[in-house]
Amino acid sequence: MVARRFRSLACAGAVWLAPAAANAQAATALERLEPAPAGDGFFAVPRAEVAGDLRASASLVFSYAHAPLSLRVGAGDAAQEAGEVVSYQLTGHLLAAIEIRRFLKLDLDVPVTLAQGGESPSITGLVSALPPGTPTTYGSPAGAAMNDLRLGVRLVLLPQRGAIPAASLVYAVWVPTGDATAFAGTGEVRHMPSIVVGADMGRFSYSIALGRRVQDTRGGLGLLGGELVAGGAIAGRFGRFSANAELYGSTVTVDALPFGRGTTNIELLVGGRATLGPLALGLAGGPGLTAGVGTPTFRVVASVGASFDVPQKARAEGATGGDASASGRDPKANAKGNAKGNKGPGVEAAAAPDADGDGVPDAKDVCPDRAGDATPTAARPGCPPDRDGDAIADADDVCPDEAGVASADPARYGCALDTDGDGIADAVDACPKERGEANADPKITGCPASVRVEGTQIVILQEVNFATGSDVIAPESYALLEQVAAVFAQHPEIARVAIDGHTDNVGVERANVTLSQRRAVAVVRWLVDHGVDARRLEARGFGPRRPVASNDKPEGRAKNRRVEFQILRRTPLGEAGWKEGAAK
Known part of the structure; x- marks a missing residue:
């Protein structure tokens, strides 16, 4: 009852209008949820940072608002509800975004009202120009309608520095593509500059946004005008899951009293997200807390989206060369082809049974069910040619001159065993479980160029570089970290790794320890x-406390400024053995 009482059209203007103005009032974007850009992680509040170097994101967001527009007669405590102009509204948002060089993000929101309806309430005696007792009806919208399209750009002004939050300038423009007669558009261009401040502290993140939306209301028509818009969001991460709480809203600032009961929209959303590979699934809900136009009694939001690193995807496609089956080799198909081959010499003269018709009597045919070599001196009479002697016919053998094994991968059928799939046989691969490149040195051939697993460490042969005095990872180290990520993918038995940050002894020790911890977290x-x-990672910072070389010389200090990957725990259970908490 309390929420119901404080959510309505109230004094926002509908009961003050003559019927001739009713259609103009519909020129209002009733949907008050403006989703955060794709890939941001929050439902309504944008983030301050740009996380990707060149990352694309897309998502679908569905928003159900219950009773966002009601009609009330009277004022104050004497006001009574006359019916719901809009009883429900279901809106879908198609979002797309691209992040560029970690300082620029472009986004697009294509919203569509999928369904809405109301009670078309009537009020008697509202308009003095009409005969007494004549009802004034406010028609409710129905069916689907296009909403105003939103274009946005985000420019990072200050990147995050440890606990110091990032700050960004965001600018959004709404193009009047919506149906202005169905509470789905304003019929006018709107735009909004805003400032966003926030930080990602590992398991905890937050964001705060404040903006001013400007709208031409055509001489005051429409239920809303210029607005002050604000929002705040917090999130906690727990492995693949995150829990979110967001408070957002706006207040009309043009031709109306700001922060008034009928001119202010405030909503609360509580929910969470789950990451499943490249997909992110989200669900949230919460009440409307004020009586402003468009504020529902409650709202439910569901989302599904994905983000991917564009350069990484392009490299993956180039490395795999497409579908492995594109080689066109199908052992079963080749077998059928051989079975239909020409008969060998002397078949017609053979007196003994020859089931496969290859000219070799079944009694002498090593492969009596498959046409093969009828040469008397053949190593395996009656079998298809097999130059490498691995019992896989040359016609089926991808590597006919190299003894191999039957493989589930058609592109490797008959080739030597290659566990890590790097194209180097296990017999000569110095790192048979890690993808690498061929090398003239047999001790390192087949090993990763810069990253390998050795004992209790993931050893990196290059350094992870950072901007001087900060925890911002230098772009030239991305390729190295991609190799580290690949090692995790190739070794599910590695259950827990400590990323240890170290510094030299220049400066204050406490500051160095803090810096090393921030770098490890990064x-x-x-x-x-x-x-x-x-669940497989934890960050530790040791500052200058664990040197590996003397700090008396520059080359020694350079060696001490490092990041190490210490394997704390392995498990035979693979992913089932990854656990939160301290390593055991």
Whole structure:
């Protein structure tokens, strides 16, 4: 009852209008949820940072608002509800975004009202120009309608520095593509500059936004005008899941009293998201807390989206060369082809049974059910040619001159065993479980160029570089960290790894310890963003306390400024053995 009482059209203007103005009043964007850009992670509040170097995102957001527009007669405590102009509204948002160089993000929102309806309430005696007792009816919209399209750009002004939050300038423009007669558009261009401040602290993140939306109301028509818009959001991450709480709203600032009961919209959303590979699924809901136009009694939001690193995807496609089956080799198809082959010499003269018709009597045919080599000196009479002697016919053998094994991968059928799939046989691969490149040195051939697993460490042969005095990872280190992420993908038995940050002894020790911890957290965050499960990682900072070389010389100090990957725990259970908490 309390929520119902404080949510309505109230004094926002509908009861003050003559019927001739009713259609103009419909020129209002009733949907008060403006989804955060695709890939941001929150439902309504945008983030301040741009996480990707060149990352694309897309998502679908569905918003159900219950009773967002009601009609009330009277004022104050004497006001009574006369019916719901809009009893429900279901809106779908198609979102797309691209992040560029970690400082620029462009986004698009294509919203559509999928369904809506109301009671078409009537009020008697509202308009003095009409005969007494004549009802004034406010028609409710029905069916689907296009909404105003939104274009946005985000420019990072200050990147996050440890606990110091990032700050961004965001500018959004709404194009009047919506149906202005169905509470789905304003018929006018709207635009909004805003400032967003926020930070990602690993398991905890937050964002705060404040903007001013400007709208030409055509001489005051429409239920809304210029607005002050604000929102705040917090989230906590727990492995693949996150819990969100968001408070957002607006208040009309043109031709109306700001922060008035009927001119202010405030809503609360509580929910969560789950990450399943490249997909992110979200569900949230919450009440409307004020009586402003468009504020529902409650709202439910559901979303599904995906983000991917564009350069990483392009490299993956180039490395795999498309579908492995494109080689066109199908052992079964080849077998059928051989079975229909020409008969060998002397078949017609053979007196003994020859089931496969290859000219070799069944009694002498090593492969009596498959046409093969009828040469008397053949190593395996009656079998298809097999130059490498691995019992896989040359016609089926992708590597006919190299003894191999039957493989589930058609592109490797008959080739030597290659566990890691790097094209180097296990027999000569110095790192048979890690993808690498061929090398003239047999001790390192087949090993990763810069990353390998050795004992209790993931050893990196290059350094993870950061901007001087900060925890911002240098772009030239992305390729190295991609190799580290690949090692995690190839070794599900590695259950827990500590990312250890170290510094030299220049400066204050306490500051160095803090800096090393922030850098370790930055590496953890990068790996999680690129597919490594957060349960497998923890960050530690040691500052200058564990040197590996003397700090008396520059080359020694350079060696001490490093990031290490210590394997704390392995498990034979694979992913089932990854657990939160301290390593055991």
